[in-house]
Amino acid sequence: MNVPEIVVIDYGVGNLLSVQRGLEHCGANVTLTADPEKILAAKRVVLPGVGAFGNAMEALHNLDLVEVIRDVANKQISLLGICLGMQLLFEESEEFGITAGLGLIPGRVLPIPIRTELGESQKIPHIGWSSLQLPDGLNGWNETLLQDNHPSESVYFVHSFMGLPTNPHHRIADCKYGGHSVSAVIGRGHITGCQFHPEKSGEVGLKILRRFCLD
Amino acid sequence: MRNIRLIARLDIKGPNLIKGIHLEGLRVMGSPNEHALRYFLQGADELIYMDCVASLYGRNHLGDIVSAAAKDIFVPMTVGGGIRSVDDATQILRAGADKVAVNTAAVANPQLITEIAQRFGSQCMVLSIEAKQVNPDRWEVYTDNGRERTGLDVIEWVKRGVEMGAGEILLTSVDREGTRKGFDIALVMAVTSEISVPVIASGGMGSADDMLTVVQDGGADAVAMADILHYKRAEVGDIRAVAEKAGLGVRYYERA
Numbered sequence: 001m002n003v004p005e006i007v008v009i010d011y012g013v014g015n016l017l018s019v020q021r022g023l024e025h026c027g028a029n030v031t032l033t034a035d036p037e038k039i040l041a042a043k044r045v046v047l048p049g050v051g052a053f054g055n056a057m058e059a060l061h062n063l064d065l066v067e068v069i070r071d072v073a074n075k076q077i078s079l080l081g082i083c084l085g086m087q088l089l090f091e092e093s094e095e096f097g098i099t100a101g102l103g104l105i106p107g108r109v110l111p112i113p114i115r116t117e118l119g120e121s122q123k124i125p126h127i128g129w130s131s132l133q134l135p136d137g138l139n140g141w142n143e144t145l146l147q148d149n150h151p152s153e154s155v156y157f158v159h160s161f162m163g164l165p166t167n168p169h170h171r172i173a174d175c176k177y178g179g180h181s182v183s184a185v186i187g188r189g190h191i192t193g194c195q196f197h198p199e200k201s202g203e204v205g206l207k208i209l210r211r212f213c214l215d
Numbered sequence: 216m217r218n219i220r221l222i223a224r225l226d227i228k229g230p231n232l233i234k235g236i237h238l239e240g241l242r243v244m245g246s247p248n249e250h251a252l253r254y255f256l257q258g259a260d261e262l263i264y265m266d267c268v269a270s271l272y273g274r275n276h277l278g279d280i281v282s283a284a285a286k287d288i289f290v291p292m293t294v295g296g297g298i299r300s301v302d303d304a305t306q307i308l309r310a311g312a313d314k315v316a317v318n319t320a321a322v323a324n325p326q327l328i329t330e331i332a333q334r335f336g337s338q339c340m341v342l343s344i345e346a347k348q349v350n351p352d353r354w355e356v357y358t359d360n361g362r363e364r365t366g367l368d369v370i371e372w373v374k375r376g377v378e379m380g381a382g383e384i385l386l387t388s389v390d391r392e393g394t395r396k397g398f399d400i401a402l403v404m405a406v407t408s409e410i411s412v413p414v415i416a417s418g419g420m421g422s423a424d425d426m427l428t429v430v431q432d433g434g435a436d437a438v439a440m441a442d443i444l445h446y447k448r449a450e451v452g453d454i455r456a457v458a459e460k461a462g463l464g465v466r467y468y469e470r471a
Contacts, residue, residue: 017311021285050336123411127338129218129260129466154218154466156291158338200291200313202255202468 004028004213007042009069011059014050019082022199026210036068044212045072049084053093053109053161056084057101066102073104079191080145080212086186086193087163095161105188107165117179129154130175130196132184132204137168144172145192145215146185148207155184155194155201163195190215218464219430220437221454222415223254223444224263227277227296233267234445236393238345238361241267244445248284254444255288257451258468262292263316263385263415263439265343267360269297278310285311295343295385301330308335316385318343319358322365322372325379332380341415342381344369346402347389354402361389369402370409377410384414385439391419393442398425403433415439423449423457430463 006023008016010032020030023046031038039045047069049056060066072079081089090101093109101109116122131152134140141147157175162182165171172192173185186193192212198205225232225247232250233241244250251262262284266277277294284292294307295316304315315335321328321342332340345361346354346369354369373384386406388399396419403416416429417439429435443449458465 015308015311017282017309018285018289018313021311022289025287025289123217125336125338127413128220131467152467154468199289202258202290206289 004044005042006030006044006046006213007039008032008046008048009039009065010034011056011063011065013056013059013084014048016048018197018199019046019048022206022209023213026206026213028213034063034065036064039065039068040071040075040077042077044078044215045069045080047079047081047085047088049082049088051084053084053087053095053101054097054099056088057099060088069102070104073191076190078212078215079104081191081193082199083159083195083197086195087161089186089191089193090163090165093161104191105165105170105186105193106167107163107170109161109163112160112162112177112182113180115178120178122178125158125160126177126182127158129156130177130184132173132175135168135171135174135181138172141172144185144187145208145211146173148211149204153204155196155198155204157184157196159195163193217436218466219435219458220260220415221258221426221451221458221465222261222263222437222439223251223259223451224265224417224439224441225251226265226267226441227280228267229276230280232445234393234442237389238267238387238392247280250445251284251288254451255290258455259290259451260466261290261437262288264292264294265316266296278306281307281312282310293341293385295341300327301334304331304335308339314339314341314383316341316343318345321376322356322358322367325375328376328379328381332382337380337382340381341383341385342373342376343385343387344373344376345387345389346399348399348402352401352405354405357389361392370405373406374409377412381412383412384410386414386416387439388418392417394419395421395442397421398429398433398435398438400429400433403429403435407434413437423454426454426458427461427463430458431461
């Protein structure tokens, strides 16, 4: 059997061990690297990230990885952004002023509303388990990384900002926070972003990682 | 309403999972990660690892256990016991933990709460409090696994801790711990009514009904379960079913 080879981009933000272990649990051979050659030679690339959007983009610029990740997208290499790595896929973020992102998915990153739909103040960050839902207009998750999942399965979130795709067709799954629909999974072609942590979401998250290893 | 969380708590001494009463009289229960894996597969929302003797010896030994757990446990893990500095926190997070719980060192140096919160985010900084009742509406903060009194009032300390940057409170009743007599509801209520960050109630869970009471009457956001799981008096799924039946929001989880 072929062992899936996966490159996790190591640009110095956050703890990559859990992502690595999650992918290894799914049978993958994982390489952590910031080397453009290795990244561009991969079949599957994971862009992780925790912390602030601006710092992460700065780190990617300093390592000359911004164009590399855009090339990954152009070369039809499967790309999975996780948490902040998902937000970086957008054109720009409002976190601490406007910062340009990778621009691989049209749209922007905004703060989670500080009030619920009913106008009550709500806790930020959004931390904990929330259910995946089909966005309006989407009938199912065939041919996405969620094809083995089904609506209402719960996944683990930790975030203060949220991605908002311009094109509703790029919304693959939402969750509800304070009554608001928040993008949980976004995608365009072979590019997918998960706002939650699949590597901390039990079997539900592992199903997504397993599918990423296969695709 | 947010989902309440069902958390398996593992107290560790050396290489062993242990269980005591009032945090004392420790009995060896077996391998921590065998139990942890079982609770993960039963659907625990999170795990808490506590090194019970770390403060006594001034260091945390859980790095290896947590790092091994990260190979097959894929829910958030909180690790506490003997974390005295930002460097200690960094090491334990690198080993695969998602949050650190700090008690003794935070009492000695409250600034540590702020340093950890600024470095890793307040969601990462769990303030662990060991509380003993001293009169009907007053509880005192203890450290070193319920051995040392501090003179601090629990309510005052919890408010200070949140101001300093604690993102979550692990509230252990030393009086109830290991007794199966139910949580100290008055204590939990006194704390949850004063602060807005999530509170994990710990100590005394004898049955699933105790979980309902501490959430519904005490306002707890999460329950830490040890004895009830270690002695196989219930599985996490049984507790979840009781919560669902009572109309509490819980993580949707299909039993295998």
